[in-house]
Amino acid sequence: MLASMPSEDQTLTRRLLDGDKRALARAISLVENDDPAGWELVREVYPHTGKAAIVGFTGPPGVGKSTLLAALTRLERERGRTIAVLSIDPSSPFTKGALLGDRIRLSDHFLDPGVFIRSMANRGALGGLSEATLQAALLMDASGRDVVLLETVGVGQAEVDIIDHADTVVLVLMPGSGDSVQALKAGVMEIPDVIAVNKAEHPLTDTMVREIKGVLALGPRGGWEVPIVRTEAVRGEGIEELADKMAEHREYIAAEGTLSERRRRNLMNEVLAIATFRMRRELEASIREDPEVKELLDRVVSRELDPASAATTILDARVSQ
Numbered sequence: 198m199l200a201s202m203p204s205e206d207q208t209l210t211r212r213l214l215d216g217d218k219r220a221l222a223r224a225i226s227l228v229e230n231d232d233p234a235g236w237e238l239v240r241e242v243y244p245h246t247g248k249a250a251i252v253g254f255t256g257p258p259g260v261g262k263s264t265l266l267a268a269l270t271r272l273e274r275e276r277g278r279t280i281a282v283l284s285i286d287p288s289s290p291f292t293k294g295a296l297l298g299d300r301i302r303l304s305d306h307f308l309d310p311g312v313f314i315r316s317m318a319n320r321g322a323l324g325g326l327s328e329a330t331l332q333a334a335l336l337m338d339a340s341g342r343d344v345v346l347l348e349t350v351g352v353g354q355a356e357v358d359i360i361d362h363a364d365t366v367v368l369v370l371m372p373g374s375g376d377s378v379q380a381l382k383a384g385v386m387e388i389p390d391v392i393a394v395n396k397a398e399h400p401l402t403d404t405m406v407r408e409i410k411g412v413l414a415l416g417p418r419g420g421w422e423v424p425i426v427r428t429e430a431v432r433g434e435g436i437e438e439l440a441d442k443m444a445e446h447r448e449y450i451a452a453e454g455t456l457s458e459r460r461r462r463n464l465m466n467e468v469l470a471i472a473t474f475r476m477r478r479e480l481e482a483s484i485r486e487d488p489e490v491k492e493l494l495d496r497v498v499s500r501e502l503d504p505a506s507a508a509t510t511i512l513d514a515r516v517s518q
């Protein structure tokens with residue numbers, strides 16, 4: 198009898214796929230702690246992913262992303278959809294208080310089995326990308342959530358981010374976040390799919406919307422027109438319109454075939470990012486350990502050999518291994 202009993206891992210996989218919140222929490226902890234069982238779990242459930250609508254929210258600190266997510270979560274629940282929220286904490290002391298705020302705001306949903314909320318530190322070494330956060334999003338998707346909402350702080354830097362794995366990207370701004378508008382204009386920040394101007398009760402909202410329109414008008418015509426939605430997250434104003442625009446965008450890319458294209462590109466980038474990360478780690482180890490590499494570097498330092506030639510030699514040696 199004992200032999201036919203499912204192992205703990207099998208049960209965990211089953212419970213995760215059945216949408217059990219505690220199983221999902223446990224699975225994410227495994228991945229977060231870099232436990233091999235976590236990676237194994239992702240491998241197993243990966244064929245069940247790809248069904249959730251993944252929406253990424255980005256924008257400067259304090260514009261109201263978490264408040265918006267809480268309001269959207271409430272709305273989506275009213276519409277009968279299940280939700281997972283993943284907040285990526287950039288681990289700066291600046292946001293610690295806000296994170297506590299997130300917990301309080303989202304605490305209405307703690308007892309609801311249809312809502313799962315998690316924050317994770319973005320410990321990634323490579324351009325802000327953390328393998329663990331991506332795996333966590335996959336686990337949320339596999340657990341059968343209809344919608345996965347991601348929150349990251351974006352300050353207009355062109356960093357590799359989990360946001361690249363969203364089907365729909367919402368940029369949240371507030372009146373006065375002119376830096377982000379400049380970043381959009383300069384092409385430092387990619388044009389999002391939807392823009393929310395939050396704290397819309399502010400008198401400078403119209404100016405802000407005008408500025409954004411001006412930037413968008415410089416972009417390519419045709420295709421999806423980026424909607425600008427005014428929201429007041431605290432009072433729940435504009436939330437339905439925002440949810441509708443998110444849904445419209447998703448329908449649009451699904452109909453156009455760009456959803457699968459986008460996912461293909463995102464997954465390709467993910468494979469490349471993980472491979473690059475691992476290769477870099479291996480290379481760094483070999484540089485520390487390999488006396489030939491050390492000698493090569495010494496020659497670069499003494500100006501006998503240029504850096505590019507040294508790199509070629511290191512890579513050639515690896516390929517011929």
Ligand SMILES: Nc1nc2c(ncn2[C@@H]2O[C@H](COP(=O)(O)OP(=O)(O)OP(=O)(O)O)[C@@H](O)[C@H]2O)c(=O)[nH]1
Pocket residue numbers: 257258259260261262263264265292295296298299350395396397398428429430431432
């Ligand atoms: N006046 C006003 N304040 C708002 C509105 N939406 C959110 N806030 C407030 O703005 C502050 C920051 O909101 P958060 O939701 O924590 O913002 P965030 O973008 O998630 O912040 P970080 O996670 O730190 O980047 C909080 O005090 C909110 O209550 C709004 O529509 N109007």
Ligand SMILES: [Mg+2]
Pocket residue numbers: 262263264295296299348
């Ligand atoms: Mg937040």
